[in-house]
Structure formats: C-alpha cells, structure tokens
Amino acid sequence: MASKTSAVLWFRRDLRLGDHAALHAAAGRADSVLALFVLDDELLKPSGAPRTAFLYGCLRMLSKDLDGRLLIVRGDPATVVPEVAEAAGASSVHVSIDTGPYGHKRDDEVATALAERDVELVGTGSPYAVTPGRVTKSGGEPYRVFTPFYRAWKDHGYPAPAATQRSTVEWTDPAAMPSRLPTVSIPDAPDTGSTVLPEPGEKAASQLWRTFLDGPLSDYHRDRDRPDRDGTTHMSPYLHWGCVHPRTLLADLDARRGAGAESLRSEIAWRDFHADVLWHWPEAARANFDRRFDAMEHDSGEQADALFDAWREGRTGYPIVDAGMRQLIAEGWMHNRVRMVVASFLVKDLHLPWWRGARHFMRHLVDGDLASNQLNWQWVAGSGTDAAPYFRIFNPTTQGEKFDPDGDYVRRYVPELRSLQGKTVHQRWKLGNDAPKDYPQPVVAHADERRISLERYNAISGN
DNA sequence: TTTTGAGTTGTTCGA
C-alpha cells in the first residue's frame, strides 16, 4: 500500500471552505491537507485595527469550521511556509493566486524557497471572478476603460461555483506538528475603540447575502445611491477576505432577471477591473495613474493639516461630509455614494492629495482593499482610469439634498443636527439664529474652492 | 493607418 501523501493549503484572502478552487486542487492531489495561515507582520502593517480585528474574527470562524485544525504561524512567509511544508511532509503548497503588488512578490519568493526543497507552490483561482490579466483587448493589451472591459469580461465568462467537498477532505491535525514551528494562537483583536464591526466569517457572509437577495436586490439599482437606505450588499469585507467568492454571488445574480441584478453584476466587475488595472500597473497604488497629475498643485503646511484633521474627524461644517467621516469611524465602513462625496471634498475643496485620503480610508475601512480603494480615489481625483471630466466636482450640499433627501443619514451620524427636521439638515443657512451652535461653520466656501480646483486643473492640462 | 463613437456616479446658468 502506498504511503499517504499530504499537501498544505495556505489560506490568505480566501477564508472559506465553500467554492474554493485551491482547496479542490489540494484535495485532488493529496490524501490529507494541512490548513495554514501565516500572520505576516508586513501584510498587517498598513491594515488598521478594524480590518485586523475582522480578519482575526474570520480566522476564528474558519478554525471552528475546521474543528480547530488550522495551523497559525507568525513570521516571514518565505521562511515559515517551507518549514511548515517540510514538517507536514507535503510535496505541494496550494494557494489562491494573489495578484496584488506585495502578494505577487511574496509568492515569487515563497515559490523559490519551496522549490529548493522540491515543494511546488500551486496557484489555483483568485479572489476575483476572472483572474487579473485574463481579460485583454484582442491584441493582448490591458483595458484602461471600464465599459469595454466589462463587455470583454462578460464575453470571457467566469466559472460556475464549485461544489463543496469539505466532508471529503481529510484535514491534518496541527497538534501533531513539530513544536519548533513558530505557531501561535489567533491573537486577541486589537482595540477598535467605538467601531462596531460586522459579524465575521463564511456563514455570516452567506446569511447576509441571502437576506440581500430576498430583499434589497430588486431595488438595488435605485437604492444603492441612497445612504439613508440600507440598499447595498455590505458584502465588501467578506469579499475582501474571501469569506465568499464573487462567482458565488454572480451565479445567484445570473439566475435572476432585473435591473438590480445587472447593476450589482457591474459593480462586481468594477472590483475585477480595478484588480486588473493594479495587476498591470502596480505603481498605481502609490502614484498617479495619469502622470500629468504629478504636476498638480496641492496645499500643504499647518493650515492644510488643520483642514485634513477637520475632514478626518467629521467637523468640516458640510453635513453629508461629516456624517460620512463619522460613519467611517463608527462602523469601519462608509456608504459608497458618500465615499465619493468626502473624497471629492478632500481633493477638490481642500486641495489635498488623494493619497492622504486613501491612506486614512485604508486605516479605518473594514473592507479596505488596495486596488478598489486607491483606484477609486484616483478616479475622484481625476488622475485614474476613466478619469472624471474636469468639471465633475461634487457639490457637497447638492449631493446631500439629492441622495439624503430627508436628512435621515445625516441625523444618524451627526447628533448636533438631530433637532433639525427633514432636509433642513443640509440647509443651515436657511435657519438663521435657529442653527445649532455646537455644529461647526463650513471650513471652506465650496464655490471658491471649486473655482480654484478648475484653475489648477487648467494649469496642468495646458489650457 | 484612419476614423468614429464613446467615456460610472456632476454642476451651473439662464430661460
């Protein structure tokens, strides 16, 4: 009888057991599979407390689903993954492909280190419906514009969800592993202050998705823009850590008709698009995608820092902006429409560089995702793909009146304005002496700042 | 190579 073979399944942004291509690959190749997660300080560094706490929660749920058979080690993956593979007697380490700038480099190093021990690093699937790099123009060039990408993405197609095989997988018991491995237990969640996080894990993701399908989906195309309504999926943190795979969601959407399903499908494609762009242009995580914007004049110094603090803390005197910034701190999440409004305010009204805002978002968002975050910020700033026309500058007051027409969203997050009725929360100038005294005056005048932004844009565009 | 149509999410102004 042949000896038993084993493989390692190294979890990263795929913290689930259902519809897991790398798990299938591992189970198809070996008799037993060791589940591994590596606490990589390098990866966790830019992640703020909310995202780290959510990650630890997801790890706890995953470990529970594995009956505790999840090995957690701390260290540099290029060192510890080969150690674990050797200790497990594995001939292959299986992963979902990571196409991010850091993950890609890390996996190259790990693959090299593994190869020295005759262990293969096998990448199967990715956290995207279509793995970045696969959708190209007919000449093989990557897309820079969403709409043609979206058409090609739909033509390319995405695989159907794979059936769950968890019962047929024999999981290796990490308790039987040598003690010299740098194993740790899941750390206590970092203090997230007053931030209330979503329920972590695969089951929570699945339940939330079912609830969305049965309710808000049919009106998603309308309600997704309304921060005062609960019309969005709230799936972003789960998608980020892979508690659910996007193709699982797409399969449900494809089984339904309607504008809501089509609208959400396109949002999922946006997520794929930004990952694809970052795969082809990794420097877009830090630098302007359109390098002409390198010459854009930004404000700096004490005054600018004070305005940045006002923005961060939600005391700009623009209610929809302040509500959004306070929601970010309260929930580690902000409604998408409001993300655009506060981003536009930072860039076009305060004249601060987009990356200052992007960094703040990454520190506080539970769903903080490098590709989506950085490229959406660049979109607002005008330096990204599909850049907004120069004249598309959000008016924070108009946006508030339009998308929070009854003022419910603002009142939820800005207690100083709770005494105001209806949409008057957006129109304090109408109140005269009745305006709340404990809410700040606008830190800048939008009309003036809009003009300045247009002038600065003209200065770099050669007009 | 040239041409053509189009490009997530908006605002303001004047009739």
Added chain:
DNA sequence: GTCGAACAACTCAAA
C-alpha cells in the same frame, strides 16, 4: 421649480 445646454479636450477601443 424645472429643463436643456454648456462645460475642453483628449484618450481609448474598435472597426
């Protein structure tokens, strides 16, 4: 209050 036009020019993608 509502509505349509104006707001630059350029790049991208595909025929």
